[in-house]
Amino acid sequence: MNKGSAAAVADSAIYEKLLSSIGSRDALVGIVGLGYVGLPLAVTATNAGFGVIGFDIDAQRVAKVNRGETVIKHIDGALLGDAIAKGKFEATADFARLAEVDAILICVPTPLTRHREPDLSFVVATARSVAGSLRAGQLVVLESTTYPGTTDEVLRPILEEGGLKSGQDFFLAFSPEREDPGNPDFGTSTIPKVVGGDGAHALELANTLYGALVTKTVPVSSAATAEAVKLTENIFRAVNIALVNELKVVYEAMGIDVWEVIDAAKTKPFGFMPFYPGPGLGGHCIPIDPFYLTWKAREYEISTRFVELAGEINTAMPQRVVSQLARAMDSRLKRGLNGARILVLGIAYKKNVDDMRESPSLRLIELLEERGAVTAYHDPHIAQIPPTREHAPLTGRRSVDLTAQEVAAYDAVLIATDHDTVDYALVVDNAKLVVDTRNACARRDLPNTNVVKA
Known part of the structure; x- marks a missing residue:
């Protein structure tokens, strides 16, 4: 042999x-x-x-x-x-x-x-x-x-x-x-x-x-095909989220509620899949995976313009949310962000989990504090912010209790993550201003006199 x-x-x-x-x-x-x-x-x-x-x-x-x-x-x-x-x-x-x-x-x-x-x-x-x-x-x-x-x-x-x-x-x-x-x-x-x-x-x-x-x-x-499958799944989501984030900006300028548009559009039984806007992307996949493909594509001298544009749109969303919060405070409370007390509601990247990897809430807090705001957060699933690679100064901060007295002590409440266990009625009843990035208040038919969608 x-x-x-x-x-x-x-x-x-x-x-x-x-x-x-x-x-x-x-x-x-x-x-x-x-x-x-x-x-x-x-x-x-x-x-x-x-x-x-x-x-x-x-x-x-x-x-x-x-x-x-x-x-x-x-x-x-x-x-x-x-x-x-x-x-x-x-x-x-x-x-x-x-x-x-x-x-x-x-x-x-x-x-x-x-x-x-x-x-x-x-x-x-x-x-x-x-x-x-x-x-x-x-x-x-x-x-x-x-x-x-x-x-x-x-x-x-x-x-x-x-x-x-x-x-x-x-x-x-x-x-x-x-x-x-x-x-x-x-x-x-x-x-x-x-x-x-x-x-x-x-x-x-x-x-x-x-x-x-x-x-x-x-x-x-092949293994390479399996690797491409996972990237394709998450790039699909990232691109579609970028699309609705951009549509939100356009419809907002026209006085149209993008959430109402999506709810009506999804009644079509074919040819449409609902995706929803938000304050930015979070989690271990969607904010990251597109960049793995764009990096590898450069080896083949191929430009992934569509994917990169989606990344730019999604990455810009926290900055836009903070700008909308600042405008709402200026018009409704007649004050700016500098020195204002802001409660960020939700530090997890998605609702009902204790996972805060790549959470846009972390970037929102940083942007708010760069503009002079004093921030705190409440999250029923995350009692304390653990060490992170990109947001080290936030490590160790603890969730505050969500009581009527606590909510009333802030100039504004920013809903960044829509956990189901949060008492949104308590928030709306006691907050001076609520800026809602997840449509959480409207979905619960709460009064909107002090609620601004962002």
Whole structure:
């Protein structure tokens, strides 16, 4: 038997053994990153019958998870605690233990640099940790949103530095996370999973694993295609949000309420999908993903003008909201922002979650304070602002109580996030001025004599 045939036999044996262990749910799953993506995935995997080891660099988070404490509010703590009690799940900060697992699912952040370019430092650091313990017969899947080519061009070379080869000794795939924190209708197990692999064996292994976790998988031809799918989904949203933000500005000048327009337009049963304006984009995907594609497109000397324009419109929205607030105060209260007390209602990037990544509220507070305002915030889901990369001076600020006396003490209340549990009637009844960026007051049929939409 020649060397090539021997390698093929070894490859087949390794593949068949791993496929069998995944199919029988005997495979041990490792999940790197126990945040808004990794922790729900860990719970889903344990529910499906797999043993799971969760890896995270934050030792405090690891300790809390192992105690069964809720570190993310919308995660079912009872399910997590039950998995821990049954010995199906444990968390660790010891990345050498990656050698113990059969499948490694990487769920780490992919933010932007200050220059709006991809920051793959978390992916690269994780890849090096995996490479240090990589053994034959493991499946490695990247879930972090990134530009097409990352799995092949960045992840694979690092993993192969030790001599093992993708498709022969280990198997590499990409399957983008599709989490929507706080969505009551769809969770990790009920959202179809797109899967692309580095070769047919990698695709089959990843597809089999995720097929055991979710209701439906969507295999595609390559990891790069799967990477492009995730970017396309979020660019679609970013562009359409930019469109309604621009329409809002136009219709506002015409004396037309864009919210009323959208509510009427969405009654059309075909050809229209409602998107809504806001004070800016937030979350871990929509404000970031378009820039991953525009950066990669420059490598091919292609200009993504449409996508970049949408980014400019959405990025400008916090500044516009502050300007509208200033005009409303000038016309209704006969005073400017300098020295004014402003209560920002909602610090999370979307309603009903404790997730404040890329939240436009942080930028709104900065802009208000740059103009001399004194700000405070109330958020029923976020008691204290945690450390952030871009807004360090805001770290540690605490949510104030929402009482009639507290609301009345401010010159204006700026509704930035429309949490359902907020008493908007109390706000409207006691505030001197309410500037509503989410149409929260109108949706509740509250008096509008002191409410301005922005």
